[in-house]
Amino acid sequence: GQSLEQPSEVTAVEGAIVQINCTYQTSGFYGLSWYQQHDGGAPTFLSYNALDGLEETGRFSSFLSRSDSYGYLLLQELQMKDSASYFCAVRSEGFQKLVFGTGTRLLVSP
């Protein structure tokens, strides 16, 4: 089977840095993605890692270690609008069929 584990909730204050971890167990692996979803809204793509290392996109960075089956999303200079759920997703087959984690709810306080 395939499974992804993320913390259920993380809290932080404005301006801080927060890291959301994701560990996965899959039969195959092509890449790890991160999506953001505000309450009642649709998920939006944040980042994708196919190879080990860090990918940086503005205030958001994503890291992958294939040997450890582990990745994380790093959010810097947190803003109130970053309060949302964050999902990691794994592509385990040679096409874009994703398996999503259960999500991490990030609460940013003033």
Add this chain to the structure above:
Amino acid sequence: DGGITQSPKYLFRKEGQNVTLSCEQNLNHDAMYWYRQDPGQGLRLIYYSQIVNDFQKGDIAEGYSVSREKKESFPLTVTSAQKNPTAFYLCASTPSLAGGGDTQYFGPGTRLTVL
């Protein structure tokens, strides 16, 4: 503007009735997907389609049916056989099933409540 539209945003149905959720995209994407999301849960794949007139079951296809008669459209029918249909339904698309990157483009979702 290109994007994915889902209608309606909210849908109420009586138990035992079939209901069809609409999903239309003008992104010229080949692949389309239907997900179900329950409160506090991740997205679970119901069905997906690689090309017109072809679709495959996802992880929770029981009680659902789809069609893909046009590239732009991928409607989902929630049948009376689905035991617990109340959920948030999300449609997504990608340029193709193969290739690099994992950007799935999502519609705004339909929240279905069965009374």
